[in-house]
Amino acid sequence: MNNRHVGSTHGAHEGGHARRFPRADTLTSRLTVAAVAGILGVLAVGQLHAQTGAPALEGLSATDLTQLIANLTTGNDQLRAEVTDLSDQQGHLQDAHDRGETTVDQLTADLARIRAWAGLTPVTGQGIAIVVRGRIGGDGVEDLLNELRNAGAEAISVDGIRIVTGVVVAGSPGALSVENDAIGDSFEIHAIGSPQILTGTLTRTGGVIAQIGATYPDAELTVTPADQLTLPATDRSLLPSHGRPQL
Amino acid sequence: MSALVAHFRGLPSVQVTLSIALLVLGFLIAAQVTGEKPRTQYSTQERAPLIQTALDLQAQQEALKARILDLRKKIGDLEAQDPTAADSLRQLYADLEDARLAAGLIAISGPGLAFRLEDGTPGAGVDALVSAQDVRVLVQELWLAGAEGIAVNGERISATSAVIDIGGSILVNSAYLAPPYQISAVGPPDLYDRLRSSIAFVDFVHGRIDRAGISLSVAEDASVDLPAFAGTVNLRYAAPAPSGTP
Numbered sequence: 001m002n003n004r005h006v007g008s009t010h011g012a013h014e015g016g017h018a019r020r021f022p023r024a025d026t027l028t029s030r031l032t033v034a035a036v037a038g039i040l041g042v043l044a045v046g047q048l049h050a051q052t053g054a055p056a057l058e059g060l061s062a063t064d065l066t067q068l069i070a071n072l073t074t075g076n077d078q079l080r081a082e083v084t085d086l087s088d089q090q091g092h093l094q095d096a097h098d099r100g101e102t103t104v105d106q107l108t109a110d111l112a113r114i115r116a117w118a119g120l121t122p123v124t125g126q127g128i129a130i131v132v133r134g135r136i137g138g139d140g141v142e143d144l145l146n147e148l149r150n151a152g153a154e155a156i157s158v159d160g161i162r163i164v165t166g167v168v169v170a171g172s173p174g175a176l177s178v179e180n181d182a183i184g185d186s187f188e189i190h191a192i193g194s195p196q197i198l199t200g201t202l203t204r205t206g207g208v209i210a211q212i213g214a215t216y217p218d219a220e221l222t223v224t225p226a227d228q229l230t231l232p233a234t235d236r237s238l239l240p241s242h243g244r245p246q247l
Numbered sequence: 248m249s250a251l252v253a254h255f256r257g258l259p260s261v262q263v264t265l266s267i268a269l270l271v272l273g274f275l276i277a278a279q280v281t282g283e284k285p286r287t288q289y290s291t292q293e294r295a296p297l298i299q300t301a302l303d304l305q306a307q308q309e310a311l312k313a314r315i316l317d318l319r320k321k322i323g324d325l326e327a328q329d330p331t332a333a334d335s336l337r338q339l340y341a342d343l344e345d346a347r348l349a350a351g352l353i354a355i356s357g358p359g360l361a362f363r364l365e366d367g368t369p370g371a372g373v374d375a376l377v378s379a380q381d382v383r384v385l386v387q388e389l390w391l392a393g394a395e396g397i398a399v400n401g402e403r404i405s406a407t408s409a410v411i412d413i414g415g416s417i418l419v420n421s422a423y424l425a426p427p428y429q430i431s432a433v434g435p436p437d438l439y440d441r442l443r444s445s446i447a448f449v450d451f452v453h454g455r456i457d458r459a460g461i462s463l464s465v466a467e468d469a470s471v472d473l474p475a476f477a478g479t480v481n482l483r484y485a486a487p488a489p490s491g492t493p
Contacts, residue, residue, distance in 0.1 A: 040272055056416050056425030057298050064414035065297040068423060071413070072304035075421025075478075079311035082479040086318035093325045104336065107326075111343050112487045117480040118350035119406055122488035142387060143380075150409035154485040164406050165351060166394070168387045170447065192485040230488050238349035240395040243357035243433040245348060246472065 116155075119164035119234045123155045127192040128199055129224050135173035135185055136219040140212045142169055144189065144221075147208040151201035153191040155231045159183045162234040173216065179236070195225035305423060312477035319352060319475070351405045351476040355396055357433040359471035360389070360442075365427040367460030375459045377426050379412040382419075384455075385430055386410070388448040392441040394432040396473045400424040403476040420478050427462075431471050439467055 060068065089110065096103045115121045130144070145163060148156055156163040161178050163169075169178045176183040191198055202209050202223055209221050326340045347353050362385060367375035386397055386404060397404045402419040411418050416425045432438065442448050456463045 036269060036272055056423075057301055059416070060294075060298075060414040062294050062297060065294060065301055068301050068413050068418070069297065069304060071418055071421050072301065072308060072423070076304060076307050076311060078421075078479040078481070079308065079315065081481055083311060083314050083318065085481060086315060086322065090318055090322050090325065093322060097325055097328065104339065107336075107339050107343060111339065111346055113482060114343070114346040114350050114352070114480055116485060116487040117406065117482055118346065120346065120349060123482070123485040124488040125482075125485040127484065139384075142383065146383060146409050146411070149407050150411050154407065154482050165396075165404065166390045168390050170387070170391060194484060231485075239345060240348065240355055240357065240433065242359075242435055243355035243395050243473070246354040246356050 118238060119155065119162045120238065121233050122230060123192060124228060124230045125154070125192040126195055126225075126227055127153070127190065127229050128195050128202075129226050129229065130189040130191070130202070131186070131222045131224070132189065132219065133186045133222075134216070134219040136176070136212065136216045137173050138168070138170040138176055140216050140219065141176065141189075143208055144202070144212065145169070147201060148189075148191045148193070148198060151193065151198050153193040153198060155192045157190045157231040159187040159189075160232065162232050164234045164236065164238060166236065166238070167234070173218075190226075190229045190231055192229055192231060199223050199225055301423070308422065315477050316475060319347075323347075350480065351396060351403050352480065354473060354475045355433055356470050356472050357395070358436045358438070358469050359394070359431065359433040359467075360439055361466045361468060361471060362430040362432075363427055363462070363464045364430065365462040367462060370460060375461060376415050377428060377461055379410045379417045381455065381461070382417060382428055382430065383410050384447075384451050388442060388445055388451065389430070389432045389434070389438075392434065392438055392445060392448075394434040394438060396433045398431045398473045400429055401474055403474055405476045405478065407478070408476075420476070431473060433471050433473055439465065 057065070057068075089106065092103055092106055112121070116123045132141070141158065145156060145158070158169055158178050159181070161167070161181065163178075167179055169176060169183070171177050171183075174185065176187075201207065209223070212219060212221065323344070326343065344353075348355070364377045364381060364385070366377055369375045382399060386399070389397055399410065399417075399419050400422075402408070402422050402424065405420070408420050409418075413423065416423060417428070418424070435441070452463065455461070
């Protein structure tokens, strides 16, 4: 390839044979190629940035970014606490393993914690009780539950039924149901978490309760902080029947 | 064929190079124009440090989640490596494994569906951007149809997962997710048939998806992979209730 290229230009310079490129044209062509290559480089880098960076962040306003940063900061703090706990747990297990001992107490506590978090056992703690009266649709209740989770609720029940993965409050106003149990027009939602944060999040101006009020004007929601609530365990099996653990 | 080769050999190499370069340039310009356009554009100067802070926090989040998954795996391995364990302890290990599986702390594979939700073209009076509400409705319908596990763009939905709007994108498990959204679900082999027989799902497709011009596609797969939930399972306010509590 190189040989042919050198040969042809050399021939042209000598006023030679089939391929004759006046020097000016060659220079123009080379400059054009260089310019195109330059633009290509810029575009390629731009494309790379667009795909590997976070282009969607460009579409967020300063307010959205501030909210995102607050969420990420809170979430990362929780993740750090989880890392610390798991590191301790691993250290204890490793020490016990090295000494040929067992750590039944720690394993039992870990099991209790996971089962409580998943909804497999009853839990108790402070939180809020929401009394719902009047006609409301399942979408409104689900919006409320989503906001409770977003505000850090650790466990939720609706009309005495624990909300776990797979459980949905569904139906039109007047025909609500959860886990195949009908819910009347008056029921309670219990959530364990920080009473101040949960209450503040739900009742803020323009918050989810205000939005539900706009969509379902007949519904009346009353939020009350509670020092101690006890939420039941779920009745459903959460073990997958069709899914298998990845090896 | 040989004539064609001879013809190309007759072309000056500069022309060939230029032609190829222009072709690639065309592709790149097209990709740039179609791919880099944010849903909304802002131009204020104070956003640059905020974007950088958000990117740094996202990177920290990814690292922390990877660390959590790694530690959970190591703990599971240590438990499994206890050859001297008594039967009662082996039962405890098995119970722990079951609890983690039930809680979504273990990645699973199985038959299921993979949905893809993409923004439509904005039209008069219709919000064609996929919202957190759209994702939540689809997730709820999948649960009601019998899904055993769901993930949104690789974020496993757990008992404490919230899906909320942030700007034109969404947050799931505090992770910032940009469209298009892939909602994967593992469940019974007839999961899609069950879903299609749901009046609420049909209403969602006709009343929201079709009307807004949002793109919703689905693929049935014999083996859908769902990642483990990589968030915290720490309870700060809740405690296991004393035994005997209903």
